[in-house]
Amino acid sequence: MARVVVVGGGFGGLASALRLAKLGHEVTLVERSTEVGGALTEVSEDGFGWDAGPTYTLLPAVVRDLFRKTGRPLERELELKPLDLVREHRFEDGTSVRLTSGRAPQLRAFDELGSGLGRRWVDHVASYADDWDVLRRGYLENPWRPDDLPRELAALLDSRETLAKRLKRTFKDERLRMVAGHPLVAEGHDLRNVPAWLGVTAYVEQRFGAWTVEGGLARLGAALAARLATRGVTALTATEATDVVVRDGRAVAVATTAGDLDADVVVCAVDPRRLPALAAYVVRTMPAIPPVVVHVGLEGPAPDLAHEVVLHGDPMLVVRTGGRAPEGCSALTVHGRGRLSEDILRALARHRIDLRPQLRTRVDRSPRDQVERWGGSPLGVLWQGRATVRRRLGPTTPVPGVYAAGAHATPGAGLPFVGLSAALVAAEVGPA
Ligand SMILES: Cc1cc2nc3c(=O)[nH]c(=O)nc-3n(C[C@H](O)[C@H](O)[C@H](O)COP(=O)(O)OP(=O)(O)OC[C@H]3O[C@@H](n4cnc5c(N)ncnc54)[C@H](O)[C@@H]3O)c2cc1C
Known part of the structure; x- marks a missing residue:
């Protein structure tokens, strides 16, 4: 021992x-x-409660395995449930796409955005299937030896192609590039510095879905x-x-x-x-810096939105619905990245999501507040x-x-x- x-x-x-x-x-x-x-963990204020950081997870098998290997299975304590509508992307030209997991629904969603885009999107996602297998076996599920990698894994990790280049080559339509790059951009990365294999997240999300816990992931x-x-x-x-x-x-x-x-x-x-x-x-x-985060408590119901709404542009705003709220109230969280020269709720109102008339309480967390609170960035390197x-x-x-x-x-x-x-x-x- x-x-x-x-x-x-x-x-x-x-x-x-x-x-x-x-x-x-x-x-x-x-x-x-x-x-x-x-x-x-949860942030609470005035009877409201919000997930401080994560609100959903990919790969539910990882959480299930952790619970099973350390005591009672997850389903005996909490219900991990799939998000039907994972995310809506709204673009500056006024168009939008609503994403569920699964190949067929994604094909339909992108075809609604533009004829032929569905096929381009699902082909892009499918192109990561082999990479996923290589990563899973040699890097994610078994301890790797960086100096002695299986040939296929070394080829993948040492490839010079960046995600920015891959997306530019794959999609003429800039909106698809934005959707595909979003998970990395949201975590503060510049796609010109991100290896192409990290686009695998889109494959993982399409195939295994996005999951949350009723009452908040902090549970x-x-x-x-x-x-x-x-x-x-x-x-x-x-x-x-x-x-x-x-x-x-x-x-x-x-x-x-x-x-x-x-x-x-x-x-x-x-x-x-x-x-x-x-x-x-x-x-x-160097650390990847968290976004500006504002937890919002509203009088009355929140606007009817997907779990996550991404408003592309500069600044890029992300609205995440959910949280605890007193009777007759509702809760949501807004993240911001980029040029935030005005209050984030004012910037949000420009996208016709005006929460200000219903505002009852808010908790503002700058990137610096978060790094100080957690002794480093939860977004890693x-x-x-x-x-x-x-x-x-x-x-x-x-x-x-x-x-x-x-x-x-x-x-x-x-x-x-x-x-x-x-x-x-x-x-x-x-x-x-
Ligand atoms: C705003 C935001 C939203 C996110 N949303 C999602 C999401 O929806 N889905 C998802 O999968 N991921 C999300 N993430 C990422 C995810 O939260 C993190 O990757 C994960 O929680 C990191 O866990 P960790 O244990 O590595 O670090 P942390 O959660 O940062 O924990 C580090 C802990 O170590 C303690 N600590 C630090 N220094 C010391 C020290 N010297 N001595 C003792 N203790 C110390 C800190 O107090 C803290 O408790 C989000 C992150 C942020 C910031």
Whole structure:
């Protein structure tokens, strides 16, 4: 049995701690804030409640596997339900497309946008089927060895093609390029620096759908937090890890604001640039910056919108419906990126979604507020070209005894990938 210290209590840290405890290790989780969950928590104000970060997840199998492998199956605690209408894209020329998952509905939706566009879209998505298999086998579901990759995986990861180039080559219609690039643009990346293989997200969304939890995705974080005690994990909240203590070339402890915690195994589930012993290995990474976020509480019903409405332009605005609200009220969240020289609700009103007359309460979170609150960006590492994939740590790191999970580690940000990062760490550490 190893003494494991997990640094960071976001989804990545929680999932790692629970998996390793279930494998028989003695696990301590260190979390700087007073509650665990990181971005997977709720923001509340005036009787309203909103998901602070994620509101839906792709790849529900990742969450189901985590619950099954660490205690009661998910369906015994929470209902993960598919979103019928995942997203509506509204373009500056006044046209729009409404996306559900599934090939046939997407074909129809794009054909309504323009004759022949349906076929172009589904062919583009289908072109990622083989990449998905290669990634799944060599990178997502089994710990990779960056210096010894299977040929097909190396060819994919080392390809010079960027997503911007691929989309330009594939689509004459700029609107399709915007839809295909959206998941990466929404996470703060410039598509000219994003490898083409990351377009695989569209394939994953079409094939496996987008899923949420009734009452908010933060309930998932709360269920995992409650599971810590069941699995015997010691959770030290309001305790900040300041470094990994390395002796004779191996991690032996985690230095924290409450003193040193001895460890045989350390899992870094925060931005490793924050821990000096690891910082030297990630000097060439930069964080992907969160959007401006405004949680809004309204008198009366919210406008009838898809779960997510993307208003393309500069600024790009994203409205996410859902949240807890007092009787007769409703809740939603707005994200903004780009030129936000006026109040975000005023910018939104220009798109004929005027929430101001119904406004009862709002909570504003700048990108900086979020990074300070979570001790780093929950959106992980910024794509700076194809080399970025090898600049992230995880599941192993160059420091023996230290592993990396979470948005800053392999295979990246977003709940499904963060969930996979914890499974990869557990596979590397192995049972007690
Ligand atoms: C606005 C927004 C919307 C998003 N929407 C979605 C979505 O809809 N779907 C989706 O899949 N993903 C979404 N994401 C991404 C997703 O939330 C993250 O990728 C994921 O939650 C990251 O989990 P994490 O554990 O790596 O990091 P975090 O959630 O950031 O957790 C890190 C934790 O570590 C703690 N910590 C930091 N430093 C230290 C330290 N030195 N010592 C101790 N503790 C420390 C922090 O307090 C925090 O609790 C969104 C992110 C944002 C910001």
